[in-house]
Amino acid sequence: MKQKIEYDNLIPINAYLWCPKPYPQPLHFHSSLEIGYCRGGRGQFIFENKLYEVRKGDVFIVNNTELHIAQSSMHDPSQYIFLNFDPSLFLEENEKLLLPFAYRSERFENHIAAGTPLSQQIGLLIQQIYEELNAKAEGYLTITRCKLLELGVILLRHYRSTFSDEQWMKMHNSKREIEEMMLFMKERFQEPLQLTDVAEHLGWSTARTSRFVKEHTGISFIAYMTQLRISEAKKQLVTSLDSIAAISFSSGFQSLPSFYRAFNAVVGTSPQEYRKQFGVKQLF
Incomplete structure (x- = not known):
């Protein structure tokens, strides 16, 4: 199951508290990268065919393709701070920062054990990012970005040492x-x-x-191309007065019926209704 991530800040990063359910939940994945820090409790973290026992201080690394879910202990529920962030934040700075997340599931150790200098260093940065995003003091986005980049460098150096x-x-x-x-x-x-x-x-x-x-x-190639085309169509519907047909073809669709079907399936409404709700005419 794919989860849709929406960012609450002006840069694409979220930090939130989460307590997993004490019973199995469906595995999921998302387009964002993710780092979780266990603040307390116990439980398990499942990555496809891998299972990790969880304790306070553990850190978990999640990329944008691997199915995963966490589960709390029934009598000692686990509590996490999770960071979700778009890969572009690393790509814009230094593409090498994405390498720790470019792993194949079966060969990768997602778990950084509690009590190690590395987990303590990462845990502190995650808590600081969480506090900055919640307090929203002057300059908080700048310092949040800096701390995330620092975290990325720490992970890069760590995982570089684990590979030949x-x-x-x-x-x-x-x-x-x-x-x-x-x-x-x-x-x-x-x-x-x-x-x-x-x-x-x-x-x-x-x-x-x-x-x-x-x-x-x-998602599949066809689904991804449809996603790109729908995204372009939505932009044009909001920012221009071009006809629906013109927008359909300029967005890459080969026929008007296929555009309507795809738009309704992805957006949940017709192009006309979308424009009526969000289009430029609403500004006047």
Whole structure:
């Protein structure tokens, strides 16, 4: 199950308290990156085929593709501070900061054990970020961003030491390939782009391209292209007075009926109703 993350701040980061249920919940994933710090209690943290016992002070690293969920102990419920943040916050500063999150599930240790200098250092930063975002004192977004980048550097240095040079280089190259793939799709989504076009551009097989799209976005190639096109259509509906048909085709849809079907399925309303609610005419 994919969770939709909405950010409550002017930069794409959330910090919140969470107490998991004491019974099994569905596994989920989301487009944001996530770091959790256990403030107290006990329980379990499940990552697909991995299970970690949880105690106070533990830290957990979650990327944007791996299914996961936490569960509290019945008699000693676990309590966390979680950070959710968009990968762009690291990408804009230094793309290497994303490498600790570019892992394959079965080979990655998501757990940083309580009582270690590393978990204590990360836990302190997470608590400080949480306090800054809640207090909202002057300059809080700046200091929040700085502390998140510091956290990213700490994770980069830690995980770099756990991989061989060959493994690290493979991760680095893989991340670069994914970024090229995503950029190509974002630049060409208004065209009748096919999966085979992306594969040909990258020199990959269609099977590999399809797998990488699903791993990185959490959805299929077709669903992701639809998402990009709907996002563009929503922008045009709000900011222009162009006809629905013109917006449909300029957003990359090949027919008006397919645009209406996709828009209703994704947004939950018609393009006309969306424009009526949010369009430029509402400003006057």
